[in-house]
Amino acid sequence: MYTGTASPEAGQWRGGGKSVQLRYAAVRVVLVVSVLVTGCSDINAFISGSGGEPTREQTLVVTPWGAHPEIKAPESYNIYQVTPGWNHQRESGDKTVYEALMYTNLNTGQLIPWQAEGFTYNEQYTAITVKLRKGVTWSDGKPFVSADVKYTLEMLRDNAPDLLYSTIYKEWVKSVDAPDEQTAVINLNKPGPRFFQLYLALGHENHQVILPSHIWKDQNPKTFTNFDLQKGWPVGTGAYKLISSNAQQQVFDRRDDWWGAKTNFMPLPAPRRIILVPGASDESNAQLYIGNKADSGNPLQPGTFKAAREKNPNLRSWNSAGPIWGAPDGCGYVFIFNHGKEPWNNVNVRVAINYAINRQEISAIAYEGANYPIVAPFSAYMSKRWIESGPLKATLDKYDRGTPSQAKVDENMKAAGYEKNPQGQWSKGGQVLTVPVRGSTFFAPLAPVLGAQLRKAGFNVTETIEPPGSTALGEDQQMGKADTTFGVHCGSLSEPYETLKDFHSKWYRPVGEKTPFGGASSARYRNAEYDALIDQMEAAPAGKPDNPRYVDLANKALDIYLRDMPEIMLAEELHVVVFNETYWTGWPSATDPYVAPYPPWEAWRLIVHKIQPKKK
Numbered sequence: 001m002y003t004g005t006a007s008p009e010a011g012q013w014r015g016g017g018k019s020v021q022l023r024y025a026a027v028r029v030v031l032v033v034s035v036l037v038t039g040c041s042d043i044n045a046f047i048s049g050s051g052g053e054p055t056r057e058q059t060l061v062v063t064p065w066g067a068h069p070e071i072k073a074p075e076s077y078n079i080y081q082v083t084p085g086w087n088h089q090r091e092s093g094d095k096t097v098y099e100a101l102m103y104t105n106l107n108t109g110q111l112i113p114w115q116a117e118g119f120t121y122n123e124q125y126t127a128i129t130v131k132l133r134k135g136v137t138w139s140d141g142k143p144f145v146s147a148d149v150k151y152t153l154e155m156l157r158d159n160a161p162d163l164l165y166s167t168i169y170k171e172w173v174k175s176v177d178a179p180d181e182q183t184a185v186i187n188l189n190k191p192g193p194r195f196f197q198l199y200l201a202l203g204h205e206n207h208q209v210i211l212p213s214h215i216w217k218d219q220n221p222k223t224f225t226n227f228d229l230q231k232g233w234p235v236g237t238g239a240y241k242l243i244s245s246n247a248q249q250q251v252f253d254r255r256d257d258w259w260g261a262k263t264n265f266m267p268l269p270a271p272r273r274i275i276l277v278p279g280a281s282d283e284s285n286a287q288l289y290i291g292n293k294a295d296s297g298n299p300l301q302p303g304t305f306k307a308a309r310e311k312n313p314n315l316r317s318w319n320s321a322g323p324i325w326g327a328p329d330g331c332g333y334v335f336i337f338n339h340g341k342e343p344w345n346n347v348n349v350r351v352a353i354n355y356a357i358n359r360q361e362i363s364a365i366a367y368e369g370a371n372y373p374i375v376a377p378f379s380a381y382m383s384k385r386w387i388e389s390g391p392l393k394a395t396l397d398k399y400d401r402g403t404p405s406q407a408k409v410d411e412n413m414k415a416a417g418y419e420k421n422p423q424g425q426w427s428k429g430g431q432v433l434t435v436p437v438r439g440s441t442f443f444a445p446l447a448p449v450l451g452a453q454l455r456k457a458g459f460n461v462t463e464t465i466e467p468p469g470s471t472a473l474g475e476d477q478q479m480g481k482a483d484t485t486f487g488v489h490c491g492s493l494s495e496p497y498e499t500l501k502d503f504h505s506k507w508y509r510p511v512g513e514k515t516p517f518g519g520a521s522s523a524r525y526r527n528a529e530y531d532a533l534i535d536q537m538e539a540a541p542a543g544k545p546d547n548p549r550y551v552d553l554a555n556k557a558l559d560i561y562l563r564d565m566p567e568i569m570l571a572e573e574l575h576v577v578v579f580n581e582t583y584w585t586g587w588p589s590a591t592d593p594y595v596a597p598y599p600p601w602e603a604w605r606l607i608v609h610k611i612q613p614k615k616k
Helices: 018-034 040-045 088-093 146-158 166-172 197-200 282-290 302-311 346-357 359-366 380-386 391-397 406-415 445-457 473-478 497-503 528-539 549-563 602-608
Strands: 058-064 101-104 110-113 115-121 128-134 173-179 185-189 240-245 249-252 273-276 296-300 331-337 424-428 434-440 461-467 483-492 566-574 576-580
Touching: 018 110, 040 566, 058 296, 088 273, 101 197, 101 602, 110 115, 115 197, 128 146, 128 197, 146 166, 146 173, 146 185, 166 173, 185 197, 197 424, 282 296, 282 302, 282 346, 282 576, 302 576, 346 406, 346 445, 346 497, 346 549, 346 566, 391 549, 434 445, 445 461, 445 483, 473 483, 483 497, 483 566, 497 528, 528 549
Parallel strands: 058 273, 434 461, 434 483
Antiparallel strands: 101 110, 115 128, 128 185, 173 185, 240 249, 249 273, 296 576, 331 483, 331 566
């Protein structure tokens, strides 16, 4: 575990504002230009082009999302089994083995039917009839049918909380009927007018795909590895099959018998082979891109991207020019409080810390102007319709939480019973208040800037950066061991409910008892008035700015959120997702936004079917 007491040259950070970030950027650039590509020999063994093997020009190489020195659980492909810090579906399954019922282009909100042709709700929003596409088959030739939908959703329901996402289905799914092979009826426990799109069609990273019941029904889903290459496992409907898997890489080959090509739904995708290789850090990912050993996957920090592009001019991102290179991630950088511990359950302390933070400075220094400040937990996919001259703007203006103010820090800390000691630090009863600034390597640029700002406002600060691949932070958040942390809060892609729901007290657990989710949902915030508003929003049709009742509920919930400050949003998460045009063209961009660009999202599947070789 890295702490904030040593030098940046050692991979650690001190507080100190802009000079800290400049030193960090300098170290990063030196590492980038060294261009020592790791793991190439294994990759080359699979792209030799000899004996009918695909050439490099026919191979798509991607990295998983986040800093991973290796692929975890390489001999398991149970995508619903909990593997701390890893999810095979979001790293490779979404591009290769598994397909979704539907996808969504978040840039436009367009639903894209895939395994399913459509869905309809009953009048009460308690039943969803899903029509499956004819001709879809699993990779072993068996038909994809409603029995598979029934098995998967009921299996997740019956294994809560032990499988990923299973608590969602425990809460929502009463049963699934299969009146014929092409029809599945999902019966809900309560009205859920946005259930299907949120969990089965969104195209974001947290919706679920269907499993082949004929493979899984006789297995224990908690222990089944779903991995036997001789048997053809894992079995999916996707255009690729897994042929090799170890800690250094996974290799998938195209299936020329893919159902989509056979039914004329869509031509075979151009890549004959897809290889997943881990990237342990920002620097190692840059080295892979510079050396043309990766085509896409992990983002780079803005400074790293600019340095890498000087070495390889074929690299680009969502926008053709900076400083804002990236597309919205559907998330925002956030400072998270554990409300199960004092003094983080004191609203005055939380509000004081909010006013100690300068969001504009975070964007400018930590991310070199590549993103922008936000106060509400809403992504740019929805904020223009809801905030910029929209129905929530007045509520945001009422609190003015985005303007730093030492006077308001002082006012709120004194209201919480704190005074500054002779060293200028906030203390109570002779005890100095220490604010931990703890987060993962993936969000490391936040730490030195946050630390410096909080120290300037009178807080004692410790900075901790978790080492790559560590799962300690998420585990401590869920068990309530963590105090204050930083990371991301994701969800609000189209309406306020999607993120505000994460502070419903149904997610509350006492400290020492594990919450169903990490991050913001593990904050242990409770407010009965807020719960009632979220419940009403949940039962209402999907929220739109022209729905007066929904707008009223959203404003009341946002008012409580801004009043209580259960978390502090910092900046829009805009990653520099890298596309390497050395071997492949047709990547999405701001000028061709056919899909959002993030590799861990389900809809990245559409990129695999869109890109074409640069050399034919």
